[in-house]
Amino acid sequence: MSVEIRSAAASDLPAMMVLVRELAEYERLSHIVIATEASFEAALFGERPTAEALVAIADGEMVGYAIYFQNFSTFVGRAGIYLEDLYVRPKRRGAGIGKNLLSRVAQITVERQCQRLEWVVLDWNEPSIQFYKSLGAEPLDEWTIYRMAPEAIAKLAGA
Amino acid sequence: MSVEIRSAAASDLPAMMVLVRELAEYERLSHIVIATEASFEAALFGERPTAEALVAIADGEMVGYAIYFQNFSTFVGRAGIYLEDLYVRPKRRGAGIGKNLLSRVAQITVERQCQRLEWVVLDWNEPSIQFYKSLGAEPLDEWTIYRMAPEAIAKLAGA
Numbered sequence: 001m002s003v004e005i006r007s008a009a010a011s012d013l014p015a016m017m018v019l020v021r022e023l024a025e026y027e028r029l030s031h032i033v034i035a036t037e038a039s040f041e042a043a044l045f046g047e048r049p050t051a052e053a054l055v056a057i058a059d060g061e062m063v064g065y066a067i068y069f070q071n072f073s074t075f076v077g078r079a080g081i082y083l084e085d086l087y088v089r090p091k092r093r094g095a096g097i098g099k100n101l102l103s104r105v106a107q108i109t110v111e112r113q114c115q116r117l118e119w120v121v122l123d124w125n126e127p128s129i130q131f132y133k134s135l136g137a138e139p140l141d142e143w144t145i146y147r148m149a150p151e152a153i154a155k156l157a158g159a
Numbered sequence: 160m161s162v163e164i165r166s167a168a169a170s171d172l173p174a175m176m177v178l179v180r181e182l183a184e185y186e187r188l189s190h191i192v193i194a195t196e197a198s199f200e201a202a203l204f205g206e207r208p209t210a211e212a213l214v215a216i217a218d219g220e221m222v223g224y225a226i227y228f229q230n231f232s233t234f235v236g237r238a239g240i241y242l243e244d245l246y247v248r249p250k251r252r253g254a255g256i257g258k259n260l261l262s263r264v265a266q267i268t269v270e271r272q273c274q275r276l277e278w279v280v281l282d283w284n285e286p287s288i289q290f291y292k293s294l295g296a297e298p299l300d301e302w303t304i305y306r307m308a309p310e311a312i313a314k315l316a317g318a
Contacts, residue, residue, distance in 0.1 A: 020233055034274075035236025041311035043237055049240040051231035069231050074179055074244045077194025078202055078207040085233045101318065106307070106316035115193075117307040124301075136311030142283075145299040148265070148276040152295030157265035159258065 003097055005104050007055035008065065012047050013037050015062040016055065027122060051084060054104055056097050059082040064088035066101040068108075073116060080116035081109045098131065120145065162256055164263050167212035167224065169204050172196050174221040175214065182246040186281060210243060213263055215256050221246035225260040227267075232275060239275035240268040257290065278306065 008016065017037055024030045043050050044067075056064035064087055071082040081104055088098045109117045121128050129139075148156070167175065183189045202209050215223035223246055230241040242264055247256045268276045273307055280287050286296075307315070 021172050024234055029234060033180045033234045035234055039236035048214070050229050051173055052266055067233055069229075070209050071230065071241065072202055072226070072228050072243055073194075074226055075183055075188060075192045075194055077198035077217075083231065084231055097316075103315050103318045106312045106318075109312050111317045115309055117312050118304060120302045122301055122302050123303055127264075132305050135307070135315055137305040138305040140306055142281055143279040143304055144282055145277060145279050145302055145304070146291050146296040148294070148296045150274055153265045153268050153273075156258075156262050156294055157269045159262045159265075 003063070003095070003100060004057045005054055005100050006057065008044065008055045010041060012053075012055050013040055013044075014061065015055070016040070017034070019065055019087055019089065020085075020088065023085060027125075037072055045061065056088070056101055058092065058097070063092040064097050065099055066105055068105055068150065070112070071118070076115045078115065080114045080118060081105065081112070083117065084117035086119070098105055099135070102135070125144075161217070161224070162254070162259060164213055164259050165216065165218045165278035167203065167214045169200060171212075171214050171221065172199055172203075175199070175212070175224055178221060178224055178246055178248065179244075181248065182244060186284075213260055215247070215260055216249065217256070222251040223256050225264055227264055228272075229271070230277070235274045236302070237274065238271065239273045239277060240264065240271070242276065245278070261271055261294070 009096065014037065017035070020035060021030070021033065024033045027049065044053055051067050051069040054066045055062050066085040067087045068081055069084065070079040071078050084102055086098060088101070106117060171263040173196065176199065179194060180189070180192065183192045203212055210226050210228040213225045223244050226243040227240055228243065231238050245257060245260055265276060268294050280291065
C-alpha cells in the first residue's frame, strides 16, 4: 500500500467530515460536534484561514488527516505549531500512516522555525500516549486546561 | 485608581518584556525564557502577526497584560480564543485588573463569534484556579498536553 500525504483541498471536505465524526466517536465526544462542511471550508480555505490540514490518501481513499495551526508562546517569544487532530481510520492503523502525517507536521514546524510542537491527548487513550512518547513527546503534567463555554463568556464580557 | 485597558502598541514592548519576565519568575519558568523584544515585535506587530496583546495602564504605568491568539476546534468547526498569558503585577492585585483584562478578552471572543475561550493554569497556582472557577471556567481534567522539543521535532521531521 502506497500512502500519499498532501495538503487538503476544498474537494477533500466531504470525506474529511466523515473522518472527523469517526474521531469524535472514538473520543466519546460526538455530542459536542457542531462543525459543518461550510464552517470547515471557512476555517481552512476562507479569506482568513485559522487552521491548515493534511490528508493521507491510500488506494484513492482518504485514510487519515491532521489539522494544525500556529500558536504562540510568550516565553519562547514566537509561534509554535499546535496539532489539533491526528486521525487514522481503524482499519488502516499499524501501517505507519499516523507517523507519516506527524512527520510531515514536524517538517512544517522546522520549516517555520518553530521551537515547539504541541497537542493534547485524552488520559485514557493509552495507545496514542505510548505512540507519542515513543517519538519523544513529553506530557506537561503540571498544567491543566481551563475552558469557558459561551454562557460564561457572555457573562464575563458584560461584567 | 483608574485603569485603562487598551490594545498594545509597539512602544509598549520594553515595559511588557519586564512584566513577561516577572510572570516567568512567578511561574518558576525563568530558565525557559528566550523571548526578546525583537521576537515579540515580529509576533505581535510583524507582517503576519501570530498573537495579539492588551495592556492595563494605571497612573501612566503598565500594571498588567494579556496575550491571546485564535485557535481552532475541529469539533466546533471554527476558531476560538486561546489566552496565552494573563498577568497583573503583585502590588496591583485585588483591584479587579485581571478581571478587567479577561472581560475585554471575553468581549473580543463574543465579537468574533467564537464558542470557546481557553487557557492553561499551573496545578499549584491555587489563587488563579479559584479566580478562574469563580468566573465559570471549567478544568478539562481528562486531557493532558504533550510537547515536542526541537531535538525530537528534528528527528521526527527526518523520519
